[in-house]
Amino acid sequence: MTDQIIRTDAAGCAMLTLNRPEKLNALTVAMFKELRRHIDDIAGDTSIGVVVLRGAGRCFSAGHDLADIEQGEEPPTPNFQSETIERLANLPQPVITAVHGYCYTGGLELALAGDLIVASANARFADTHAKWALTPVWGLTQRLPRRVGLTKAKEMMFTCRTYSGEEAAAIGLANEHVADDCFDDRLGEIVAEILDHSWFSHRANKRLLLETDGLPIGAGIAHESFRTEGGGPDAYERLARFTRRET
Template structure:
């Protein structure tokens, strides 16, 4: 492989790194093929990986799609391939975090929106520049962005190609947590630690339930959570015992 994506594992935390810093982590076919490879492995994980972080090497998260790859200079992938990869990211069973800094533009924003949480350095800039190039997003940006920040905010971002700073992104709900400038790793580590204090069984079940009940009327959502309740974690007894002893 070309190492467009690096996988780093440490004690149940998996970090996937967009690794094309000389091109601002522009996303080409090779990047998607490698990301798909790792996502397939993670989708089959048996519970050893408790959390996945997606981040970019160098000065930014990602400037978006590699325009050369879109202009016919490389062999195209099937049109459903890239949106399928972003969907695979969104459907990973464990919690996922996009840790963004620098620029998070267009295709990079589509990847970040595929994660459960977005943590951003205070200096991060967000944009959807598809219209600037005469393109229309095809990897799932519009429905995911509209669900995060509302249709009006999403249309304004997409129809103007303007840049949104991290403070505004936090205010409208695009960003879940904004780290002080230069302290992204600290804020990221804190969030990861909070997530991993919970049972991995519970976190996976919660993620699945939220996905399954999205858009359901309340009575159907309540019925779904009752009849599809997964039970308790294998370490439930040990967790309660440790609490009572403490």
């Protein structure tokens, strides 16, 4: 049987591809089981410096597979999908979600696990829970307001409106939108830029950001002061390269 999540590694980047293109990558329990396995493997893999999540075929993901819901899903644990998305969000490596085409509802909840979201111009973002008399269970009510602000999150959730890649970048949902024919090239540039900088710093900085999210600024600064990891093993080498270049 074809893998529904494909992992490909290249030069420090782990690419995870949702691979149900014939179903617009609609998300099932089986897909989440495969995704969890890959996430757990990547978490302890020191050869990986950045993770990219994307979709095969026409889109990122049209959302939670409604047929799977109707037939009665049987996840291994009650909150398995939500916990899997949380593990993705909490990976020590920077995570980039690359969105083209549809990114609806459950797909949006999954996309929001990315530290960065890069959108193709043809991307279409929407939360349609209210169309189906459903409510989020994979983290949307927490991650979406943190990304776009409370009032814009309410707008998206109440209207079920669709937003283009350009609109997503304008409201802060996506970090940037890219012309369709440049999408893969730009994604590669961003990955290379991240990998060129200290992986130690990326992991340490991400940990601090996650640990202090929501804290009052004084508590956050105190946490940073006492919990920072300081200089990494490559700090002196990087500084030396810079000073030699400057002299």
